[in-house]
Amino acid sequence: MIRVARPLAISLVAVAALTACSNPNNNNDAGTGAAASAVPADKKLSIGFFGFAKANSFAQATWAGVQEYANANNAEATFLDSNFDGPTQVNQLQDAVTSKRYDVMIVQANDGTAVVNPVKQAVAAGITVVVEFTPIGGKYDTIEPQVPGTINIIDPPTVNGDGLAKMALEGCQTVTDGACKVAYFQGFANYPLDTARTEAAVNALKAGGASEVISNFVGGYTPDSGRGAMQNLLQAHPDVNVVIGSSQALQGATPLAAGKKITFVGNGGSQQAYDFVEKGTWYGTYAMPEKAQGAKAAELGIKKARGETVPEATDACSTLTDYACLGTKDKLAGKTADYSD
The missing domain is CATH 3.40.50.2300 (Response regulator)
Known part of the structure; x- marks a missing residue:
């Protein structure tokens, strides 16, 4: 994947409005749109x-x-x-x-x-x-x-998934000396962005040596939904070692791991996520500013x-960022979160 910026063409070719049946992957009929007249700096x-x-x-x-x-x-x-x-x-x-x-x-x-x-x-x-x-x-x-x-x-969802998996595999080493069981909480089921991210993370976890990957729980994007997913996960897999999920979901899930050798990897750069990483409760969080x-x-x-x-x-x-959004404790030291959940 190309990960560098490249300049826009200086001019754009005018095209007619496109029909609703266009193939989203076929850009041949898309053109580049009608050239907009430059708006003067003094006009709001x-x-x-x-x-x-x-x-x-x-x-x-x-x-x-x-x-x-x-x-x-x-x-x-x-x-x-x-x-x-x-x-x-x-x-x-x-x-x-x-x-x-x-x-x-x-x-x-x-x-x-x-x-x-x-x-x-x-x-x-x-x-x-x-x-x-x-x-x-x-x-x-x-x-x-x-x-x-x-x-x-853009932050491609597949890159996001790969990054979450990388931190989770590193986190395995902090809680177990042997086989590592990793759970991935999906955000929304059947949501295109989440589907692509989940698939990338699961594939990377398996390729990286996780002994088992559990990805059938939906953690959502609230503490309540994360708490419910964690309750169900612990009933089915009490020996889980690492849990990945949205930063909001993991705020609900984390208290249920008290006294257990479980670490977490969040997806989000909130102040709460930074605090969990700083305390060592989470191994890391995917911290997009x-x-x-x-x-x-x-x-x-x-x-x-x-x-x-x-x-x-x-x-x-x-x-x-200078840390590719992989927000482990050392990378986030001295940094301030952009927002609060």
Whole structure:
């Protein structure tokens, strides 16, 4: 996978709006959209942030970064809440394209395949589109644009899964001298992003020597759902050594491991996750500085809308951190979390 930024083409070719039956993996008919006229620096830009959900702390961190950069650079941002629902987000995007109410659209896709067509239509309409965090298209292992004309600042789910597995295998050595049994809590069942991440993590764990990998429990993204998953896990597998899950889920799961030789690997860079790692309760957490990524997405979008040349593909972890998001105790020492769960 290419993990370096490369410049956008200076000019974009105009195309007609694309039909809803387009193949999301076939870019041959996508073109690169109508060239948007550069917006003068003295005109306020309007940014639409299509985030996962307003109730989600991770999306709120992204939103804080978007807002902060927008407010400091003559732009106004709006959070469009899809509440983790793919069809709702598709409708929001379609409405935004029709109304042309936003100069810049920052998309944190719930379903990277479902939103392909409205994103193509936005590019064709001359709207600047920034793909943030989750790839848009049928591939979840690349930062490269799958919709030509978009700007992409991404952490591929497969890379995320590999990183979680790497830390879990290292964590095995802190709790057992022999065979290591690892449980992976899925975020949402049948959620495209989670499916790709889970598959990558499970494959890496097996290839790395885990004696058993358990991946049939859904931990979700709340302490309550994580607590329920941990209760079920301990009933079925009381000898588990390492548990991987979202940082929110593991906050509910961790107290149930008191007195047991179990360590955890979180997925998220919240203050709570940092504290667990600092205390040694968790071996590590996949710590994406999400507020910084939101700010970077806004920066790229605003600059592109004002006629500047910006990278079309940026690897978020290698660009925004010096530790590839693998937040073990030594790597997070002295660092401050972007947000609180």
